[in-house]
Amino acid sequence: MGKDGRRRTPEVVIEGRMDASGMRFAVVASRWNEFVTERLVEGALRAFRMHGQPNVEVVWVSGSWEIPIAALSAAKSGVDGVVCIGCILQGATTHAQQLSNGVASALSELTLRTGVPMTWGVLTCATQEEAIERAGMKLGNKGEEAALAAIEAASIQAQLGVGK
Numbered sequence: 001m002g003k004d005g006r007r008r009t010p011e012v013v014i015e016g017r018m019d020a021s022g023m024r025f026a027v028v029a030s031r032w033n034e035f036v037t038e039r040l041v042e043g044a045l046r047a048f049r050m051h052g053q054p055n056v057e058v059v060w061v062s063g064s065w066e067i068p069i070a071a072l073s074a075a076k077s078g079v080d081g082v083v084c085i086g087c088i089l090q091g092a093t094t095h096a097q098q099l100s101n102g103v104a105s106a107l108s109e110l111t112l113r114t115g116v117p118m119t120w121g122v123l124t125c126a127t128q129e130e131a132i133e134r135a136g137m138k139l140g141n142k143g144e145e146a147a148l149a150a151i152e153a154a155s156i157q158a159q160l161g162v163g164k
Helices: 034-050 063-078 095-114 126-136 144-159
Strands: 024-030 055-061 080-091 119-127
Touching: 024 034, 024 144, 034 055, 034 095, 034 119, 034 126, 034 144, 055 063, 055 126, 063 080, 063 095, 080 095, 080 126, 080 144, 095 119, 095 144, 119 126, 119 144
Parallel strands: 024 055, 024 080, 080 119
Antiparallel strands: none
């Protein structure tokens, strides 16, 4: 509020634009639980087609643990954003939590260090059925949602004059 008690509106409002035309993205996807991750990648590519058909490179890695290093390489290559896709299913041990926490932490740190948006399309589900529901069945496609978030984040970066 200003001194006069009136609410001040900002001079410039920056909001993400859902147009990825002319941009370049990487989709880094885990082959582990490929039945699910292929559907997530399809959803991400569909989102990119529907929002400007940017240049998209799909990078397949062996598992979710390998996503951060490939995402870093993609960021260094000059992409506008990285969509990270994987599927970690809970087993009888705490391995899944340790894996998902480690990958999430690494991607968060890489996003801040590189300034390149890296979005989370890594499912962390209790069962394969839950994962399938989030890969295009009852609960939408989380790969598509991660791609939309990447487009929006890259658009904001571009409007702020940050990035490439």
